Amino acid sequence: MSPDAAPILNVAGLVKRFGGFHALDGLSFHVAPGEILGLVGPNGSGKTTAINVVSGLYAPDGGEVRFEGQPIGGLASHRLVHRGINRTFQVPKPFMSLTVRENVDVALAYGRARTAPPPVAQLLEDYRLGEVAARPAADLNSAQQKMLDLVRALATAPRLLLLDELAAGLNPAELDWIAQRIKALAAAGMAIIVVEHLMGFIEQITDRVIVLNAGRDIFEGKLAAAVKEPQVIEVFLGGEHAR
Numbered sequence: 054m055s056p057d058a059a060p061i062l063n064v065a066g067l068v069k070r071f072g073g074f075h076a077l078d079g080l081s082f083h084v085a086p087g088e089i090l091g092l093v094g095p096n097g098s099g100k101t102t103a104i105n106v107v108s109g110l111y112a113p114d115g116g117e118v119r120f121e122g123q124p125i126g127g128l129a130s131h132r133l134v135h136r137g138i139n140r141t142f143q144v145p146k147p148f149m150s151l152t153v154r155e156n157v158d159v160a161l162a163y164g165r166a167r168t169a170p171p172p173v174a175q176l177l178e179d180y181r182l183g184e185v186a187a188r189p190a191a192d193l194n195s196a197q198q199k200m201l202d203l204v205r206a207l208a209t210a211p212r213l214l215l216l217d218e219l220a221a222g223l224n225p226a227e228l229d230w231i232a233q234r235i236k237a238l239a240a241a242g243m244a245i246i247v248v249e250h251l252m253g254f255i256e257q258i259t260d261r262v263i264v265l266n267a268g269r270d271i272f273e274g275k276l277a278a279a280v281k282e283p284q285v286i287e288v289f290l291g292g293e294h295a296r
């Protein structure tokens with residue numbers, strides 16, 4: 054954790070529209086090397102869209118995204134992977150007919166990491182995929198598919214890693230284990246953005262959180278402070294109370 058380090062990513066006033074709908078409506082945040090930032094907010098608040106724009110899947114319609122000081126808004130995903138940004142998907146889609154190992158090899162070939170990534174065999178062992186490395190990805194359960202998605206991203210040696218609900222569906226023991234792994238990645242200097250609904254997990258691993266509502270940041274700070282903010286409580290509980 055290095056909260057005093059200069060940000061590696063700066064997002065300012067980000068806008069993303071789908072037709073007339075503003076999925077992101079002036080979102081601002083930053084993350085530093087070695088830091089784990091949580092992005093939390095109700096369903097549909099724009100968390101995945103934020104990851105999609107920062108990782109180059111969608112071009113922004115407004116605002117600025119800077120990585121290592123350079124504007125990157127609108128650059129394609131493969132270019133951003135080469136620059137050092139990679140992500141996992143809320144619903145991973147591995148190449149089902151390829152083996153686990155081949156899926157990672159595709160990422161390696163496409164990733165062209167600037168810095169040497171860890172050996173693939175080591176990554177597969179580290180994320181408990183060693184024994185299934187020669188099996189088709191179609192044989193994996195959903196937790197294993199999430200780990201494969203993470204290994205695929207790590208194989209490109211990202212300096213900024215975006216995790217979209219990686220922990221959803223893991224059992225408590227797996228959650229503790231993956232929390233330690235994510236913390237170790239940050240301790241080695243990676244900047245990590247974690248989107249998650251599981252607040253216990255967010256509390257365990259994040260240094261800071263951004264709370265999103267309707268495509269905007271409505272809170273920035275520690276999760277413990279966020280849950281005392283009336284505006285945050287309203288966003289998380291308002292819908293249920295209104296029902």
Ligand SMILES: Nc1ncnc2c1ncn2[C@@H]1O[C@H](COP(=O)(O)OP(=O)(O)OP(=O)(O)O)[C@@H](O)[C@H]1O
Nearest residue numbers: 071075076094095096097098099100101102103143
């Ligand atoms: N490709 C798209 N086309 C049209 N609308 C979209 C698209 N992607 C996202 N949206 C809309 O943008 C809003 C934000 O969606 P997003 O997936 O970013 O939310 P989220 O915070 O990740 O939600 P969840 O917690 O359910 O994953 C939603 O209203 C969603 O329907």
Ligand SMILES: [Mg+2]
Nearest residue numbers: 100101102143
């Ligand atoms: Mg989402």
